[in-house]
Amino acid sequence: MKVGERRKKVIIDTDPGTDDAMAILVALRSPELQVLGLTTTFGNVHTAVATRNALHLALGLDPSFPKKIGQIVLLGGAFSVNGNVNPAAESNMFGDPDAADIIFTCGADVLAVGINITHQVLLSDADREKLEHS
Numbered sequence: 001m002k003v004g005e006r007r008k009k010v011i012i013d014t015d016p017g018t019d020d021a022m023a024i025l026v027a028l029r030s031p032e033l034q035v036l037g038l039t040t041t042f043g044n045v046h047t048a049v050a051t052r053n054a055l056h057l058a059l060g061l062d063p064s065f066p067k068k069i070g071q072i073v074l075l076g077g078a079f080s081v082n083g084n085v086n087p088a089a090e091s092n093m094f095g096d097p098d099a100a101d102i103i104f105t106c107g108a109d110v111l112a113v114g115i116n117i118t119h120q121v122l123l124s125d126a127d128r129e130k131l132e133h134s
């Protein structure tokens with residue numbers, strides 16, 4: 001990143017897991033990103049319903065809300081591989097298909113990173129050690 005360039009401001013909505021932990025670690029150490037905050041979800045029904053309601057709440061108050069978001073980057077979906085819940089479904093999409101529908105149809109710029117990525121980017125013990133000492 002060159003001097004004077006602005007860091008991209010991001011909010012990370014996360015559930016506990018290795019993939020999320022990796023994303024948070026990389027984001028916090030990235031010179032290109034400024035992590036404004038972390039929000040958490042545990043993937044239970046109450047949280048999924050609350051998230052869906054919040055998205056409904058936000059869109060109802062300001063229909064142009066999706067256009068004001070720079071980009072939504074999400075880890076979810078099984079596009080060219082089997083899912084991790086069943087052969088057709090990935091956990092995040094399976095857990096709250098209504099929220100996924102809202103995200104993909106609200107008009108925001110959405111970048112979906114499918115589960116196939118997690119098959120190729122692995123966190124080794126050596127990587128963990130490197131992170132611990134960096």
Ligand SMILES: *[C@@H]1O[C@H](CO)[C@@H](O)[C@H](O)[C@H]1NC(C)=O
Nearest residue numbers: 079080081114115116117120
């Ligand atoms: C993951 O799957 C998508 C959709 O098929 C594909 O565009 C992308 O290149 C794949 N990524 C990797 C790392 O295999």
